[in-house]
Amino acid sequence: MKIFEVLQALDRRYIYLVVALAIIVPLMIPYNSDVVTTPPTENLYQLIDSYAGRSDKAILVSFNHDAATMPELFPMEVAIIRHCFERKIKLFTVSFLAAGAPIIDYAINSVKEEYPDIQSGVHYCNFGYKIMPMITALGMGDNIATTIDTDAEGRKLATLPIMKDIVNYNEMNLIIETSGSTAGGVWITYARAKFGANVAVGVTAVMAADMYPYLQSGQLIGMLTGLKGAAEYEKLVDVFAAYRDDYFPTGRPFSKEILRDESVKKLINITTQTQAAFTPEEYNSITAKYPLQINELNKLKQDKDGQVVFDVSKISPDEQKALGDNLWNVLNKKTYNILYKFKTARIGMNAQSVAHIMIFVFILFGNIGYFISKAKEKKA
Amino acid sequence: MSFELISNLVAAFFTLCIFSFLYKDNPFYQMAEQLLVGISVGYGVVYSYKNIFIPYFYQPIFLKQQFILIIPALIGSLYLFRLSRNLSWLSRYPIAFSMMSVGAGVPFSMHASILVQMRQAMVPLETLNLFLILIGTISVLLYFYFSKAHTGLYGKFTTLGKWYMMIGFGASFGLTVMARISLLIGRIQFLVVDVFKLLK
Numbered sequence: 001m002k003i004f005e006v007l008q009a010l011d012r013r014y015i016y017l018v019v020a021l022a023i024i025v026p027l028m029i030p031y032n033s034d035v036v037t038t039p040p041t042e043n044l045y046q047l048i049d050s051y052a053g054r055s056d057k058a059i060l061v062s063f064n065h066d067a068a069t070m071p072e073l074f075p076m077e078v079a080i081i082r083h084c085f086e087r088k089i090k091l092f093t094v095s096f097l098a099a100g101a102p103i104i105d106y107a108i109n110s111v112k113e114e115y116p117d118i119q120s121g122v123h124y125c126n127f128g129y130k131i132m133p134m135i136t137a138l139g140m141g142d143n144i145a146t147t148i149d150t151d152a153e154g155r156k157l158a159t160l161p162i163m164k165d166i167v168n169y170n171e172m173n174l175i176i177e178t179s180g181s182t183a184g185g186v187w188i189t190y191a192r193a194k195f196g197a198n199v200a201v202g203v204t205a206v207m208a209a210d211m212y213p214y215l216q217s218g219q220l221i222g223m224l225t226g227l228k229g230a231a232e233y234e235k236l237v238d239v240f241a242a243y244r245d246d247y248f249p250t251g252r253p254f255s256k257e258i259l260r261d262e263s264v265k266k267l268i269n270i271t272t273q274t275q276a277a278f279t280p281e282e283y284n285s286i287t288a289k290y291p292l293q294i295n296e297l298n299k300l301k302q303d304k305d306g307q308v309v310f311d312v313s314k315i316s317p318d319e320q321k322a323l324g325d326n327l328w329n330v331l332n333k334k335t336y337n338i339l340y341k342f343k344t345a346r347i348g349m350n351a352q353s354v355a356h357i358m359i360f361v362f363i364l365f366g367n368i369g370y371f372i373s374k375a376k377e378k379k380a
Numbered sequence: 381m382s383f384e385l386i387s388n389l390v391a392a393f394f395t396l397c398i399f400s401f402l403y404k405d406n407p408f409y410q411m412a413e414q415l416l417v418g419i420s421v422g423y424g425v426v427y428s429y430k431n432i433f434i435p436y437f438y439q440p441i442f443l444k445q446q447f448i449l450i451i452p453a454l455i456g457s458l459y460l461f462r463l464s465r466n467l468s469w470l471s472r473y474p475i476a477f478s479m480m481s482v483g484a485g486v487p488f489s490m491h492a493s494i495l496v497q498m499r500q501a502m503v504p505l506e507t508l509n510l511f512l513i514l515i516g517t518i519s520v521l522l523y524f525y526f527s528k529a530h531t532g533l534y535g536k537f538t539t540l541g542k543w544y545m546m547i548g549f550g551a552s553f554g555l556t557v558m559a560r561i562s563l564l565i566g567r568i569q570f571l572v573v574d575v576f577k578l579l580k
Contacts, residue, residue: 359561
């Protein structure tokens with residue numbers, strides 16, 4: 001029983017140290033784990049995805065937070081923006097907080113680096129920092145271009161190609177607010193109640209309990225809850241929006257069956273993937289498409305379990321050059337490696353799980369120790 | 381040294397300064413805390429000047445000659461009289477104008493936060509969840525009804541309301557822990573990935 005007494009008297013700094021290690025180790029050594037998606041995240045994903053490729057539909061993401069809540073909210077913003085860029089969904093962004101405006105630029109630029117064909121004013125438009133949320137939210141119900149007037153780059157909104165077929169909430173029919181405090185307030189109160197716009201929120205875990213009544217009453221069509229919500233959305237983007245094959249050259253639609261399928265596992269590995277494996281048929285089609293690089297390919301390939309395998313980490317810069325950019329991209333794509341910025345939340349959730357177990361153990365020991373000391377006091 | 385490296389090193393230094401408080405209060409923590417407050421205020425002032433004062437005051441009045449805007453600008457400037465002990469009453473006028481937006485929001489807020497929530501609590505009890513929500517709503521509301529003593533069967537029912545709230549507080553606490561750990565994860569990811577480049 002002495003151990004419980006020692007634990008009860010333990011200096012809090014040792015607990016900090018253990019929690020820090022519980023977080024640092026899983027972050028330094030990522031391991032593959034699955035994130036189970038929940039209906040609030042799936043509903044939001046599906047609604048956004050239903051706008052794919054449509055010129056008469058758009059979404060608005062309202063960045064209502066500063067840097068303090070970025071660890072939870074930034075990964076979900078990146079995931080939503082990536083979804084839009086993968087599936088060519090018109091995206092608008094706004095912030096009613098001065099400190100939120102630079103975060104919009106940071107989020108868009110982080111994703112845009114990987115999508116060179118995406119253009120500002122054509123595929124997305126940043127309204128930037130705006131004041132008077134209530135007036136802006138009500139005004140956009142009538143006409144977005146006259147209410148916002150100019151975007152963050154000072155361009156007249158009405159002249160931008162993205163505004164073609166977009167007038168008000170009938171077209172920009174989904175507003176997602178990411179916030180570390182009261183999320184969705186202005187949009188639920190004005191845009192939804194008066195104009196019937198769909199509203200969703202991405203909130204820090206602290207705020208989630210406050211938002212559930214709105215979700216339950218149907219005023220929110222979806223909700224991303226803290227790092228877990230971001231991790232779920234990252235997974236959905238990898239499994240559906242970023243998926244490419246001959247049948248789905250621009251990503252595939254959401255399906256519960258696919259999520260349950262074993263084949264999904266290779267798409268959501270968060271450890272670094274370097275092996276590109278092709279079936280003999282796939283390899284033949286590649287050699288037919290790139291006949292000039294056939295000698296280089298034959299030199300680099302390995303045969304494993306009836307498959308043709310390339311280890312991209314062992315290909316030197318000179319060999320990359322010989323393969324050419326297009327073929328190099330084909331090999332890289334086939335590794336299913338996910339860039340760190342697109343799996344931040346999932347790696348974070350690994351650390352989160354370990355930290356939760358540690359905290360649970362501390363609570364358990366603390367309670368046992370408390371009751372033992374209480375019993376001893378009674379005896380005495 | 382690149383700009384990114386310098387900015388990351390500065391951020392890493394101040395992150396560690398803040399974390400040093402976990403050991404004990406010290407001058408590094410105090411410095412970081414006070415710098416944060418100062419920089420936040422400075423940033424806010426400059427950003428507001430550039431994004432509010434210039435586009436909503438200077439440009440319309442001085443460049444576009446929309447002189448009617450001088451009236452709201454003058455009313456708004458009455459806020460500054462908060463700093464005067466004798467004339468602070470003048471600041472109540474812009475406050476009165478801003479209360480208009482509060483009034484305008486009342487009907488919509490009533491709709492979103494009360495009427496729709498009530499409607500959703502009155503749906504047919506088709507699932508167990510809806511039944512639990514109904515019981516929870518009534519028992520919690522009755523727990524806060526203090527004109528009748530919480531005794532007997534009524535007292536047991538209000539105790540159920542208390543249990544509902546306890547479960548709610550527990551869920552909130554769990555979510556709070558999750559959020560705080562997420563913040564720590566974010567900072568450590570920054571140190572491990574962006575500063576020390578230990579992961580690709």
